[in-house]
Amino acid sequence: MPVLLVRGLADRASVFTLLRRGLRGCGAGPVTAVGYSVLTPDIRVAARALGDEVERLRARSGGQPVCVIGYSLGGLIARYYVQRLGGDAYVPLVITLGTPHGGTATALLAPPHPLLRQLRPGSELLAELVEPAAGCRTRFVAFYSDLDEAVIPAGRARIDHPDLQARNVLVHGVGHLTLPIHKPVSDEIRAVLTETQEVTPAA
Template sequence: MDVTPVMSSASTPATGTTGSLAAMAQQAWGALSYAARTVGVPAGVRGLAVEVAYTAVHLSVYPWGLLDEALRPGGVHAHHRTDSLPPYERSRLVSDLDGSSTPVLLVHGIVDNRSIFHYLARTLRRRGHGTVQAVNYSPLTAFTGDIRTAARDLGDHVERLCAVSGVDRVHIVGHSLGGLISRYYVQRLGGDARVDTLVTLGTPHRGSAIAHLLPPTLVPRQLQPGSDLLRELEEPAPDCRTRFLAVWSRMDQLIIPQRNARLEHPDLDVENVRLEHVGHMAMTIDPEVVHLVACRLGRTRSPRDRIAPVAAAG
């Protein structure tokens, strides 16, 4: 038995304790400095105010996100017509039939619902996207669910959406946990055959320290940095056909550290976009983000471009 650590000098424990305290103090000082640089400027104060105000508004409309699903089970398909559209919306359908006919599926975050996407969905429809649908998964997923199971359920929803719309590809926009569920579907369940572009907004691609404060159920454990699920997503994903846009913010209060919302994988076609003064919830209403998403989803690739990587591999 090796007893060398035990037989070290009596001052070692004290030194180790002092070093640990110094490291903790340094980390705390770094966090305070980061917060001061991010929030302690006019733009940061404005961003914080928007985040607080929008969170309050979102809480007030949260019940409607559940009622809307019950009142309109058919989603937007019953209104998928062009004769009722104003000219500025119809122009996109005429000029870019492939882009406008690709459905957009919106996937919300933890203990949330489709109401978080009200503004983004309306903007995408005004930009000419004929089918924009938001899916609700159970708010209990965070406590009794599993990201892998939620990803399989998402795949079933995508298949139904493709069948109803008569298309073979969709776009997905995922906020927070919704982005991670969508990414698992694309990378691990063959979803790249269906998803043209996946946009993630404030998604903990490398986990978040906040997850350690949540109940010790499966999903919070999967969201912890270094979890088995996150390590699985780091595995090779050759010939993945989906494009990724990962939007993250230096002021995200739920992704700690904030850079964990970046998506970095050698096999994926990824564009990372950093925001400075936008909170976690406000990402879905920030004008810069909404415009960016609308522009990226308007760049649908042709069928020839989609199958090129597969043909080259064959």
């Protein structure tokens, strides 16, 4: 099953180097990293672009479903795509790492970048993600850390939505930058991907 990796705002694709290595041999793939411009004005725009990437990858892989792993802001882009743009028809699993699903206090102090404004608690975009999502077929696994210096308070990296199939995984003692390179996290991601491949019908 193909996998798309979506980075955070200030990251390069290399942020996933160790995670990609950790996923070798689990049967998932190809594993492809996708990005977005720092000039992107809106998470919604990035989510639509992610949808285009999903379609391209499905076309190259015989119409197979695609799993998406999003780090930091990348996880919010992935969630918006499946929850609000119909991506749940093609993506059975979204895994997020240190994603501010409930916003973060750090965005209140950040420079006035359009994407960062959308990470402020109570933003219009985050309010959309609180709206009912009955029928969303995607399963979510959200990794969050008790020492995340980018998502404050840490619990805002959880997905607590009554309509979503979400499992929240607390990772102790690591910071925001460590989540995508932390071996226990990559080991758990391997296990989740393996399980998803076993229960997801092929194209």
